[in-house]
Amino acid sequence: MTCNLINEKLDDYVDAQLDVADMHSLDEHTAQCADCQEILDRERILRASLKEYGDSSMPQPDAAFFDRALAKAAQSGTRRQRNRWVMTGFGGAMAAALVLWIVSGTIFEAPEFSEPSIATIAMVIEEPRTVNLVFSSATPLTDATMTVTLPEGIEVMGFQGQREITWMTSLKEGKNILPLTLIATSPLGGELLATLRHADDDRTFRVQVTVI
């Protein structure tokens, strides 16, 4: 082991990216070589300073900045997309999400896999859970109506106290996802209905909600 090696391998040594043999060799060398030990000490101090700099240099946004930024982004995006239903969802909750499908009729094409006749989800009181309703449409649709009817004690986040929510929407060709984040406020449970209507056709999801 020579002193040149510490310069060649300094980064990997401090990052603990060398193999065991090289790490051991450099450990032994720096323990005996004051010059290399000093180089190593300075590098470790530099790294610690860079780490410290990470926090000390970082400005803090004011308390409401994130709220304002989210609201502004949503308002700006909504203006551009008004009357157009965008695919949306909760990426972080996908593992727990229940994915449902509407099967084909005159306006909807069949999904690739079978549809559960009535889906069931279990919820815990006051613990939000996301249900993704996935609509597959053969053609773009406008002027469709979505109605969500909730059993007593089950609410959609953001719509506290409402048992029925209806809005006009559009579907694009292919897969469209509607995420509903539900909260159980009582142990009653019951059946949730999500009905999509277009012209004289309609399809309904039935979701049995049980509350633990």
Place this chain on the structure above:
Amino acid sequence: MTSVDQHQQASFDALLRPHLDRLYRFAFRLAGAKPEAEDLFQDVLTKVFARMGDLVELKEPGAWLCRVMYNHFIDGRRRYARQRLVSVSEDQLPEKSLESLPGKLDPVRDVERLDNIMQLQRALDSLSDDHRLVVLLHDSEGYKLSEIQEITGDPVGTIKSRLHRARARLREILSADGTISSL
């Protein structure tokens, strides 16, 4: 605002909020100044709102968001990074910098540490944009090389080389001005 708008906004909020702190820090590392970082942050959030569908099937939306921000920053680099051309002066440091440093019961030591932090900042500002970004993401923010690769699209070998050169340059600058021995 209609009920569907409210629902979209609630979905957007729930989807993005867990990633906002990291995204804000990333914006600041890219832009280097608070006003430009907040412009970048806002613009990316607005852009992402229209692409919520892309997030649905992602296991790690945080990395995707950083990649979107990085690409957006590269496209508008002149706008978001103009403050980099201005040298840093003491009054530009956040007021709480000194308070956030350990050892605040020792005012003399605090002043020395603040001075060292400013020297480090000047040294960082002298690096190229690519080198500074890599060393800040890796050594200050704790990103792994693979995460930087995922965000920038550059090969790990290239990133590692930039990191090596950036550290070497910092050592050179901070040794020459005597900062590194007193850090």
